[in-house]
Amino acid sequence: MTDLDDAYANMAYAPGGPHYPALWAETAAAFRGAALAAGMAQLDLPYGPGERQRLDLFEPQGRRRGLVICFHGGYWMHLDGKGWSHLARGPLAEGWAVALPSYAQCPEQRISGITRQMVQAVEVLHRRLGGPIRICGQVGGGHLAARMLCPGVLAPETRAAIEKVVAISPLADLAPLMRTSMNAALQLDAQEAVAESPIHCPPPEVPVHVWVGARERPVFLEQARGLAAAWHCPLTIEPERHHFNVIEGLEGPSPLLEALLG
Structure with missing residues (x-):
């Protein structure tokens, strides 16, 4: 393991880290079941030709106030939208309606290809539901x-929403x-790394809020500070939150939910 591998490793540095994926899957499945029974869920809607x-x-x-689109984490290699179903609760x-897309993952797909898939998902959802749209995501989803x-x-009319x-x-x-050793799967080269890095894009006119847990690995604090500085947008470093529980605020009333919907 290289120093950077360790820097971007999270499981060993967050209390209970290895247990979170299974906990999320269980909680998400229970939420989906309840939402389906209440007539509030449509599952596995296609937005493109790929299996994922x-x-x-x-x-x-x-009455629907708008649409939240939430992109899951997992370094573009792991997890899927179903593991985050419960985050729609808040x-x-x-x-607000909530859409949770999945996508073909690395190494089957490059990061630039995943970006294009998420564009497809957002465009399909905009045509289906209109706006307004709020978007959130964590790690690769961020x-x-x-x-x-x-x-x-995005198409201009979709971005405007x-x-x-x-x-x-x-x-x-x-x-x-x-x-990092992850690049065996990510297959990043210098050109794609620059093209796919939001930090190299001009600050958008759309309001952006960068959010990170105070107890996350230092590189995630650096990444968050870097984007906030490049885009001149607010940065919240939430006390006592680590890499896995930082998203829990989406489940109910919280500063994070207020940042997204307020």
Whole structure:
């Protein structure tokens, strides 16, 4: 393991880290079941031709205020949208629909290809539900959320529907990842690392809020500070939150949910 491998490792440095994926899967499955029984869920909707180009859509009861699109984490290599179903609970309670897309992962797909898949998902959702749209995501999902605001990524009419983006523990500068063992799967080269790094995009006009846990690995604090500085946007370093529980605020009333929906 290289020094950078250790710097970007999270499981061993967060209390209970290895248990979170299974806990998320169990909690998410229970939430999906309850939402489906209540007629509030449409599962595995296709947004493209690929096997993993599917999304789950949760609709609030009553009038819809808008749409939240949430991109999952996992370094573009692991997890899927279904592992985050329960994070729809907070926006749903506030009257927002929530979409959780999955995507083909590295090494089957390059990061630039994953970005294009998320563009497809956002475009399909905009045609289906309209706006306004709020977008969030964590780690690789935070990268994808920010990428949606880079020039020329989305169609102009779709970008115009986006009111806000919250990038949680985002990977905004991909160059360091080329020096980790993850790059055997990510297949980043210097050109793609620059092109896919939000930190190299001009500050968007759409409001952005960068969010990170105070107890995360130092590189994630550096990445968050770097994007906030480059885009001249607010940065919240949430006390006592680590890499895995930093997203829990999306489940109910919290400063994080207020940052996304407020």
